[in-house]
Amino acid sequence: MxxxxxxxxxxxxxxxxxxxxxxxxxxxxxxxxxxxxxxxxxxxxxxxxxxxxxxxxxxxxxxxRENIIERQSVKKTGHSHVLAANVDQVMLIASLKQPRTSVGFIDRFMASAESFRIPQILVFNKTDILREKDLDLQSKLVDLYNSLGIKTISMSAIETDELSSIHELIKNKTTLVAGHSGVGKSTILNKLSDKISQSVNEISGFSQKGTHTTTFAEMFQLDEKTFIIDTPGVKEWGLMDMTEQEISDYFPEMRERRLNCKFGSRCIHITEPGCAVLEALQNNEIALSRYESYVSMVAGEDNRK
Ligand SMILES: Nc1nc2c(ncn2[C@@H]2O[C@H](COP(=O)(O)OP(=O)(O)O)[C@@H](O)[C@H]2O)c(=O)[nH]1
Ligand SMILES: [Mg+2]
Ligand SMILES: [Zn+2]
Structure with missing residues (x-):
């Protein structure tokens, strides 16, 4: 069968x-x-x-397989661990407060998904606890990521019972859901379907010993064609063998422009003269926050927070 x-x-x-x-x-x-x-x-x-x-x-x-989402194996260098296969899209759940998801982490996550050629959804949860200043920042981020082709929404999982906008986004697709511990992932998943009952506020732990010390993803069927994959261990979401030159390919707003750099594919858009990415940054066509994330990834910084 x-x-x-x-x-x-x-x-x-x-x-x-x-x-x-x-x-x-x-x-x-x-x-x-x-x-x-x-x-x-x-x-x-x-x-x-x-x-x-x-x-x-x-x-x-x-x-x-149509595609895979993988990360480097914690145990064996040069090996990868496949988190999930045949994924239509990824959904990152983030929050600006309690806990704060940094834009550096969001950008790194989205770039990884781009490298697997998988479309992305971004959900800012916990809007109910935000004051005006943070609501302002959040709405700017929603606009920014939407403009990059990432479907972005904001919500409060404890104030909403009907998650209609999420239902719409995931219908008839396989969606891998990730997010830092505490952002409200389990709360949202539980409200999406009564077939899901994740414990809220859970402390995740490594259960197995030996060579298979990993946390495994789990898939839930919401209806015949709608699947959600819950992934623990988003901290280990890593960049797979990305070269410096490659990284700007995974930033859509840079990918379009890098072809116009004077040094062509050798340009890493940091100090080079005639760089189309730097020019766009100066003209505010590329957001500074995105560029900073890019630079930190090129520098090999480990932006896991
Ligand atoms: N204020 C507020 N708290 C929330 C919201 N969503 C979830 N929480 C709370 O945040 C805590 C962590 O939620 P949980 O779903 O376990 O997060 P997870 O670790 O991402 O699975 C719990 O106390 C939830 O009740 C929200 O939209 N607003
Ligand atoms: Mg949870
Ligand atoms: Zn350049």
């Missing part, structure tokens, strides 16, 4: 079959770990072929 992996422990997989039932499966045979350099050969979101009897199932084949 065909199915989709909705949960993985590294050893066991829960597979949602075409018959809409969930099967517990193991992987049969080797999925060529060495060749593909992934620490986990089967990821949440993978479409698979499996067979099963009453007791358990076996995954025999992974169907071709």
């Amino acid at each position: 065909k199915g989709r992996v909705i949960r993985s422990t590294g050893l066991w997989y829960n597979v949602l079959g075409e018959d809409q039932k969930v099967y517990t499966c193991r992987a049969r045979g080797k999925f060529r770990l060495d060749e593909i350099k992934e620490t986990n050969p089967i990821a949440v979101g993978d479409n698979v072929i499996f067979d099963h009897d009453q007791k358990e199932g076996h995954i025999t084949e992974i169907l071709p």
